[in-house]
Amino acid sequence: MVHATVALLSEHDRAFGLETVLTFSPVVNPNPARFVAAYNVRSAAVSTPYEELLTKPVGDPTWTEEQRAYYTLVPEDPRYGALAQEIIAGLPPDAQALPFAQALAVKLWLDRSMKYTTKEKHHNVPDPTADFLFGNLTGYCVHSAHASVFLWRSLGIPARVSTGYAVQASELQGASLVVMSNNAHAWPELYIEGLGWVPLDVSPEQVLDEPGEPVDEEMVELLSEMAREKPDPVAAERRKPIDWAGVGRFVLRLGLATFGAALLFALAAAYATKLWRRLAPRLASARALPRVGYRLALDLLAEAGLSRREGETREAFARRVAEAAPSFAQITTYHLDVAMGDPATSPWRSQGQGPWREALTALRAELGASVRLRRRLLGLLNPFSLFMAR
């Protein structure tokens, strides 16, 4: 099992890792100014010695016939089979039937035979692999990978070409390496039962190209330092793309919570106000009684579904509800005598609690008689009936 952290210097379509990748997991970008993204990779690597591989069968018994046929498909060119037979003929007799030994023999043959160069591209031919393999044997990784795969397949070994990046082990600095676009590579893999796809790359002995510029060691060190840095949380936060859907959900939830709280508060306040307005006439001074007493009468009427219309005078309202609540006319008169009368004559002094209590009791009785109980109970429960008491 291999763990590694990949920090991308530029955008990359697909995530990549070491060997056979099992899982990817995102990590916080350690340096957003430098890297596009970063992630952890967990991959599997073959740890079995090659000697043990020799005896292992290839392919997978769970494969369907279709899958097996897919991975052993070769071009209709008899030369592949002939060459492959020719190569394995050189194997010791006890190893000739072992698939991995056969594969290894093909690889070693290619190692010896091919001449590596990126200049020979085998363009414009119907089968570049055949052109390479049965021609000048000069080419690069794509040619050798395909040649290996077709030779293996013609021996019945399931194989495929993999593409990715390959970096020389010598370029590893400590535990860091820099992968660049010229590290792009293609290599052959064969399927070994119980292990899966195992790369078995050709390494040509003859290289015609000049060796490339070695990678700047200081740069590798600098980049690897950067990649290992603790991320700056603020910068990371700033860099992180805004999750609008998440923000939307948050706002929605916050809004709902606020609305719910406000609604609860409003309900509580409304009931408290209702209760207070119901009790106020008992506690009110003689001076305030004409106001709070009348207000209670309005509340009682509102709970019974009777409220003053916009623009209607208080007297007109009293006349309108006279049938259901005859006492309300008297209450209205008491109220208006004080509210609109001459304060110098102070009619409130002469009224006192008595007549108010009587009138309110009478009003309650009248509403009880003329309005259905269900309607009154609904009104009592309605927290906002006080807004109807105008």
Added chain:
Amino acid sequence: MDSSAPTAPPSPPTPAPRITGLEGAYEVIQRLRKRLQERVIGRDGVIDLVILALIADGHVLLEDFPGSGKTTLAKALGEAIVDDLPQDEIANIRRVQFTPDLLPSDVTGTTVFDPNTARFHFRPGPIFAHVLLADEINRTSPKVQSALLEAMAEKQTTVDNHTYRLDDLFFVIATQNPLDLAGTFPLPAAQLDRFLFKIRMTHISRDSELELLNNLKRVRTGDGATAAPVTRTEILDVRRLLESSIYVAPAVKEALVDIAAATRASDRVLQGLSTRSLVLMLPALQARALSQRRAYVNAEDVEALAFYVFGHRLELAPGAGRSEEVIAACCKQSLERLAKSTLRR
């Protein structure tokens, strides 16, 4: 010119006790109302308004058609007010039929030369009366209309540079026909402003009309009238009482000012209410409160009188609709505020 004396001789003046309390004032109004209702059938609304105008010391302009009972109403009013100062020789009721050739002196009176004493005597015109019925006021020339104007506004008239005081009670009921306008001189806004109320009369109900025909004799002669008349002094007492005893709450005044502001701001109105119309509105409101046996003015008073007081003082924009609607719209918000104000501390 047609001047008619009261048909029945006034009953001997009784030294009535002066009116001091609201109850007394209310009783006077009730008596007058009852008396008029007996004589003029099916016009209770108009009677009430005329009484309010009389109490509020204003004048009324009746807009109606001939034969609708306006003379009857004016005569009944004149007869219902007993002159308890008979020595002043002021008639209870005078009627002037306004025509295009009428002259101001026909209304105000004129000085005539007496050859016996070789001196000029002032002969008072019909304007010297308690109640003046100015019939078809828009048929006469502006000259005569303006002669009446001074009298209505200031209760005085000037003839040959000599100013004569009119009676304190002086009350004008003017009429005009709203349809038959050929050859008329429409009253200008300033003249209209002299009238506290402009009342548009409609036909009386079927039952009232039937009752009138059934009791024609009694209605005509006033025989069998049960309600006692009121005296001039009583009316003047009630007027005085109105000012001192009927309370107008600050909120009501605020509502009036707001209504005026609303008419000035409304785009349905060319010219909004004048400040004077608000000043005139107050006694009318107080009169209505008193007539309802109330010691203070309330929102209903404003609602009930707004059209009669403001209707002829507003100049509406073309296509604004009926003035009733415009005034109701302008009043609505202020009245709502007034209603809400009573619940405020």
